[in-house]
Amino acid sequence: MIILVSACFITLRNGSQRLVVNEFTFHRSYDRKHSDARRWRCSARLKGCKVFAILNGNEDSIVRLSGTHNHEPPKIRRPSEADPGTR
Numbered sequence: 024m025i026i027l028v029s030a031c032f033i034t035l036r037n038g039s040q041r042l043v044v045n046e047f048t049f050h051r052s053y054d055r056k057h058s059d060a061r062r063w064r065c066s067a068r069l070k071g072c073k074v075f076a077i078l079n080g081n082e083d084s085i086v087r088l089s090g091t092h093n094h095e096p097p098k099i100r101r102p103s104e105a106d107p108g109t110r
């Protein structure tokens with residue numbers, strides 16, 4: 024099964040970074056046990072969504088995308104200065 028993934032980074036006005044994968048937003052998760060892995064959690068984690076994404080060390084590709092979202096993708100307002108299509 025091939026999963027087409029579109030992913031990019033956006034920077035919010037407050038300076039925090041979000042990863043956007045297939046229109047779902049993720050925020051960086053600091054995990055002391057896996058400090059070498061770049062783990063990002065779905066921004067709706069507080070709603071019970073357990074999806075997470077793991078990026079490689081360069082954060083230029085997704086190594087793993089786990090789980091299924093239990094909600095609709097959020098409406099994203101892309102800042103004009105966002106990098107289009109970071110791969």
Ligand SMILES: [Zn+2]
Binds near residue numbers: 065067074
């Ligand atoms: Zn989610």
